[in-house]
Amino acid sequence: MNSIHTRSPTPAATLPEVDGIDFPAQVASETRKLINRGTLAPGFQLRQSDLAERFGISRVPVREALKLLAAEGIIEHDPNRGFFVAQLSSDEARQLYRTRQILEAELLMTVEWPTSAQIRKFKGLLSRLEELIQAGNREGWIELHRELLDNIFNLSPNKVFKREVLRLMRLTDRYRALAADISAHPQNRNANIEAELVKALESKDRELLLATYEKGRAVVLDGLMIVLATRE
Structure with a gap:
């Protein structure tokens, strides 16, 4: 009979007794x-x-x-x-990532070019992402990768689209561990999509920005479909 256990013993996440907590x-x-x-x-x-x-x-x-x-x-x-x-589903993943792709591309088409300080911040995040990859810290990579995307999307004035993208990200979180493995694969690391996105922002090249984003999305989605096909 199943019960709640983690893969390695961890203390129970007891919630504090504070008035007003949801x-x-x-x-x-x-x-x-x-x-x-x-x-x-x-x-x-x-x-x-x-x-x-x-x-x-x-x-x-x-x-x-x-x-x-x-x-x-x-x-x-x-x-x-x-x-x-819920079970992981290739059909659900395809629809969710496709919807994200449409909205995220819209955000990238409307980004305002970052300042020098923002570019330095992006490059700092890139360095930390690479360190996490080398250390095999998949969970840390996922969280920091989201932070990078969040900062990039914040350059767009279309905040309604941004809120919807964040909602969709939560729905694709169950697939992000698989996506992280795909992105971290040595063959895909050669492309270094994240670094190319920052390069396009720094050079104010919108065509390169969109092309790089589409390339990255295709790598992740194609890889996800292959992995999920073996599970269904």
Whole structure:
């Protein structure tokens, strides 16, 4: 019978007893992280009692948190069997990444060229990304890669598109570990898409910026389809 366990023993993430905290949202956030890291694998049953014990709270906010995650599509609810981590799907990944591609390209078409200080910041992030790749720190790479993209997209005045892109990023988080492995592959590292994006920004070359972005998206999506095909 399944229960909540991480791949290596870790202390329970007990939530603090503070007035005004949105416990369902916080439990949903912490559970989402466990799913995105692969600690809770696709098909894993999420028992309310186990989560309540893990976070040190009652089952009521846990149940609400699971409903939130089910609405996002991250988990599935079977009325007769309970809540389960949703399976990875090549069809879902294709649609989500394609939608992101459309909106993110729109943001890049409207970016305002960065200042010298911003370029220095981007280059600093590139150096740290490479260090994380060399150290084999996949989780750290994923978080820092998002920070780089977030800073680049912030150059666009189209904040509505940016908010939607952030929402879609959360939905693709379950696939990002696989995407990180693809991006980190030596064959793909030769292209160094992130460095080329920063180069295009520094040279104020919008054509190169968009072409580099499309190349990077194609590498990730094609790689994801291959990996997911072996799992379905």
